[in-house]
Amino acid sequence: MNLQTKIVPMAENILASLSAAIICVDHELRLRFINQSAEVLLEISGTRFYGHPISDIVAHMDELESILYDALQTGQAYTRRRSRIDLPSGHSINVDYSITPISENEWPQLLIELYPLDRYLRIDRDEALRDHQEVTRQMIRGLAHEIKNPLGGIRGSAQLLARELGDDHQREYTDIIIGETDRLTALVDRLLGPKNVPEPVFTNVHELLERACRLIEFESNGTVKIERDYDPSIPEIYIDRELMLQAFLNITRNAMQSLAETTEPTITIVTRVERQFTIGSTRHRTVMLIDIIDNGPGIPDNLKDHLFYPMISGRPGGSGLGLSLAQSIIHQHSGLIEVESEPGRTDFTIIIPLEQQQ
Numbered sequence: 001m002n003l004q005t006k007i008v009p010m011a012e013n014i015l016a017s018l019s020a021a022i023i024c025v026d027h028e029l030r031l032r033f034i035n036q037s038a039e040v041l042l043e044i045s046g047t048r049f050y051g052h053p054i055s056d057i058v059a060h061m062d063e064l065e066s067i068l069y070d071a072l073q074t075g076q077a078y079t080r081r082r083s084r085i086d087l088p089s090g091h092s093i094n095v096d097y098s099i100t101p102i103s104e105n106e107w108p109q110l111l112i113e114l115y116p117l118d119r120y121l122r123i124d125r126d127e128a129l130r131d132h133q134e135v136t137r138q139m140i141r142g143l144a145h146e147i148k149n150p151l152g153g154i155r156g157s158a159q160l161l162a163r164e165l166g167d168d169h170q171r172e173y174t175d176i177i178i179g180e181t182d183r184l185t186a187l188v189d190r191l192l193g194p195k196n197v198p199e200p201v202f203t204n205v206h207e208l209l210e211r212a213c214r215l216i217e218f219e220s221n222g223t224v225k226i227e228r229d230y231d232p233s234i235p236e237i238y239i240d241r242e243l244m245l246q247a248f249l250n251i252t253r254n255a256m257q258s259l260a261e262t263t264e265p266t267i268t269i270v271t272r273v274e275r276q277f278t279i280g281s282t283r284h285r286t287v288m289l290i291d292i293i294d295n296g297p298g299i300p301d302n303l304k305d306h307l308f309y310p311m312i313s314g315r316p317g318g319s320g321l322g323l324s325l326a327q328s329i330i331h332q333h334s335g336l337i338e339v340e341s342e343p344g345r346t347d348f349t350i351i352i353p354l355e356q357q358q
Contacts (some may be wrong), residue, residue, distance in 0.1 A: 021114035027107050029054045029068055041116055043089045059086040071099045072108050082117060094118050119278070127280060144188045151188070155181040198240035198332050205237055205244075205288065206230050209269055212248040216256050216267070224256050229270040234288055237354060239333055247329040250322040251292050251337075251348050258296035258346065268293040279336055279351060287335075290350040299341040307339060 021038035025031055030053055034046040042057055049057055058064060064085075071078050078099040086092050096115040101108055155178055162174040213226050252267065259265035270291040277287040299307065308327040323337075330337050335352035 021116070023054075023057075023112045023114070024102075025054055025068070025110050025112065027072055027109065029065065029110075031057065032109065038114060041093065041095075041114060043087055043091065057088065059088060068099065068110055068112075071101050071110055075101045075108070077101065148185060148188045151181050151185050155185075198243055200238045200240050200333075202236040203239050203241050203244070205234060205239075205290070206232075206271065208241065208245045208248055209271070209290070211245060212252050213269070215249060216252050219253070220256050220265075223265065224259055225264070225266045227266060227268040229268065231271045231273060234271055234273055235354065237288060237352065239352070240329075243329045243332070247326040247350070248290075248292075250326040251350070254322055255292055255294035255296070255346070255348070259294055262294075262296050264295075266295050273354070277351065279334065279353065282334075284353040284355060286354040288352050288354055290352075292348045292350070294346050295344055296346060298343040298346055299339070304339070304341065308337070 021041040022033070022035045023031060023038050023042075024033035030051055031046075031049050032051075034042075034044075034049070039046050044057060054068070055065070064083075067078055067080070070076075079096070080098075081096050082094060083097060084092055084094055094117040096117060098113045100111045100113070102111055103109070158174045158177040158181070162171050162178075165171050165174065209228075209230075213228075216224065217226060252269075255267050256265075259267075268291075270289075270293065272289045272291075273286055274289055275286050277284050279287070308323050327337050330350055330352065333352055335350065338349045338351065340347045340349075
């Protein structure tokens with residue numbers, strides 16, 4: 001046995017064990033090698049796709065194919081940052097990738113290394129969103145306090161004036177002043193968010209979700225179908241029951257309202273556990289995921305980046321406070337809310353750490 005026959009299997013074993021996603025294609029861009037990390041990333045079976053053209057693995061690959069042929073002809077390595085790849089499953093991923101030409105038996109081959117970015121992009125996006133929301137929240141709280149103080153004076157003055165008026169018709173005007181100041185005070189209180197410090201207890205989260213579902217079924221007069229896909233292995237979680245119910249209800253009600261013009265309106269609630277999940281700068285051993293999915297028209301593009309800001313609403317007559325309040329409650333429980341939306345499917349994902357301490 002010569003040295004070459006020893007090295008090649010050894011090299012394949014090394015590549016197969018790497019955490020980086022590695023694939024190798026021949027001069028016809030057919031798959032000749034894929035390690036397990038690449039199979040997971042690309043959501044394919046290496047055995048099934050061995051010998052297939054790379055176009056069967058990566059959809060809409062005109063740009064990548066051009067780069068691969070150029071690397072074959074020039075023998076030059078190539079690196080691309082933040083590229084979006086469409087997979088046969090219909091999913092898309094963001095990756096950095098590098099292409100290295102290699103030769104075997106006079107036929108050139110290409111070694112392609114893929115580095116997934118979605119997790120890091122999500123962490124960066126969540127960090128930026130949390131920072132923006134915190135700045136906005138502090139600004140709104142300061143403004144709300146400044147508004148609330150004179151409202152009390154206006155209401156008190158109107159009450160004193162009403163006592164001095166002997167004409168019931170004139171007192172109607174002071175009643176309007178008092179009623180409007182009360183309405184504005186209630187709006188300011190909602191802007192300020194929950195007044196109470198969370199009082200967590202160990203709670204079965206599915207019981208809270210069922211309460212929210214029953215309320216939504218009642219409010220929709222049974223016109224909205226609610227499907228459940230619960231993970232019964234989720235343990236009781238240390239949360240404030242009433243605050244968390246309010247968050248679930250706000251998001252589910254938002255989904256219900258978006259379905260007003262939808263044929264066969266459906267809300268699907270899915271619960272799962274995920275391991276090694278990063279929220280902000282903290283990596284959690286286990287988290288609970290609650291997906292609230294509707295089949296409505298989707299969220300307009302101009303609202304997606306501002307959806308959780310107060311007073312932002314895509315619905316006529318909406319206050320724009322429900323999602324902002326839900327986000328505030330989830331943040332109080334060290335979690336976050338993510339959203340993905342396209343026509344026919346909007347998915348709000350609530351993520352809460354499971355290792356809460358009493």
